[in-house]
Amino acid sequence: MNFRIKATFLFLLLVFQAFSWNAFAQQSSTLEINQADLLRGANGFERLLGNVKMTHQNSLIYCDSAHFFRNENRAQLFGNVKIEDLQDPIVTTGRYAEYDGNTKIAKLRNNVRFTNQETTLTTDYLDYNRETNIATYFNKGKVVDSVNVLTSERGVYEVNLEKITFLDDVVLENPDYTLKTGNLEYYTIPKTSETVGLTNIVSKEGYTLDAQKGSFYDTQKKQFRFFDGIVENETSRIKAMELFYDENLAYYEGKEDVRVLNKERDVEVFGDEGKYWEEKKYSLIYGNSLVRRYFEKDTLYLAADTLISQDSEADTAKFLLAFHKIRLFKTDLAGISDSLKYNYSDSSIQLFQDPVLWNNKSQIEADTMIFYIANEQLDRVFMKDKAFAIMTDTLLNYNQMKGRKMTGYFKEGQIETLQVDGNGESLYFALEADTLTQGVNRILSANIKMVFKDGAVQKANFMVRPDGKFTPVQKLDDKTSKLEGFQWRIEEKPDKATIDAWRKVVEIDPKMKNLFDEPDVKIEMPTERQIQEKLKKSNLNYP
DSSP: OHHHHHHHHHHHHHHHHHHHHHHHHHHOOOOEEEEOSEEEEETTEEEEEEEEEEEETTEEEEEEEEEEETTTTEEEEEEEEEEEESSSSEEEEEEEEEEETTTTEEEEEEEEEEEETTEEEEEEEEEEETTTTEEEEOSOEEEEOSSOEEEESEEEEEGGGTEEEEEEEEEEEETTEEEEEEEEEEETTTTEEEEOSOEEEEETTSOEEEESSOEEEETTTTEEEEEEEEEEOSSEEEEEEEEEEETTTTEEEEEEEEEEEETTTTEEEEEEEEEEETTTTEEEEEEEEEEEEEOSSOEEEEEEEEEEEEEOSSGGGEEEEEEEEEEEEETTEEEEEEEEEEETTTTEEEEESSOEEEETTEEEEOSEEEEEEETTEEEEEEEEEEEEEEEEOTTOOEEEEEEEEEEEEEETTEEEEEEEEEEEEEEEEEEETTTEEEEEEEEEEEEEEEEEETTEEEEEEEESSOEEEEEEGGGOOTTTTSOTTOOOOGGGOOOHHHHHHHSOOOOOOSOOOOOOOOOSOOOOOOOHHHHHHHHHHHOOOOO
């Protein structure tokens, strides 16, 4: 009975030892020689000559000749070196390599080619860690896949993550553009790239795209996102702290400090957010919006909450809309209203809802108003419904006209002629030698036409049974010196200081275009902070 127990125990022990030995053999990191035409001994190593084949775990190693350091479990490989992974589709070739079976690190040199399915890395200096499945190259390298060609001075290919990090003088060449930067992460499976820091892109159409704080690009969806970015071509320039562009949809979107310059029109637009459809030539900017229309000697400022621009092929269909809290300013012109329309075809500006316009010594208002700028100066203005005009003369008297419709003509930036059509009323001060006020003429007439000089009446024509009354200066009071509805609203007049207070804008070199509404797609893209954090977490050690 004791003999049978001992025999059974001995059998189980032998089985266990055999199993343990097989398991150890499977995990062994020993380099083995499978084939060589000639084997020679040498001091401290074995020389393998001709058609050398070795194995190490799940890798096959080929070369023309090798020095095998059996005790150190390493080899030097010479000529037509090839390392083939039997589990992963990875093949590495080169002219020379050092292979360490203990650390599982292969150092390949000269005409190195690292292939993983559709992605091929070529360089002269590559260290490949088979334990971590990470290949590191230095002293220049190039990665090619089905879409892109990427080159840089240094790089790390993390095969398990399908991720390549490029460092120093990075260039990404795509059929549609060329990208240059100092630091780029590229994912070979979704074919997306992320950059940190200064990034430059030049498209085949001649567009330049620059980012000061990095970018994200999906090469298959053709979607860009730039941080502190600028897009520029011959006719326009777009800038924003975060700038998105979908090439397939021809759609731009900017967030935070958006700036757009139309070089052809000399119009620059600012806002908190902006969107633009290239094919429709339709744009939207909102959030503390500002327009600057650059003239040769002056600049027209327009501040509003929201701006919409339509810049179609037909001149008659080109316009700019502005909504809410409108503020206009130019050296010789200022105005306010709730909304505005600017027609590019005839340079007319139409104001709606309680518009008021100031020009040097005059103030005009109506329910709606449209004015024209010619030769960089106010040329003429048309007012409809409750039109009211006030002109101050050399003695600061308020000459007034009101009516259903009114037309004003300007000369050298000042009112020269005013004409009222329908329910006309006028009140103007009679002066003696422009130094003494004699009294006030108050006249009612369906139609009135007056000619002014320096705000004073030079000539007056009254049609259709005028009814007039003169009040001497001694009998003047608020009632006799003002028409009903009179409001001198000079405290509401905007100037450049109020425009700047409305929206703080840092001066930049004028060169941009119209942006702007969201496309019918949802895009999940990393933020600048996420990109920075991802690079820090990589914690890669470069040679």
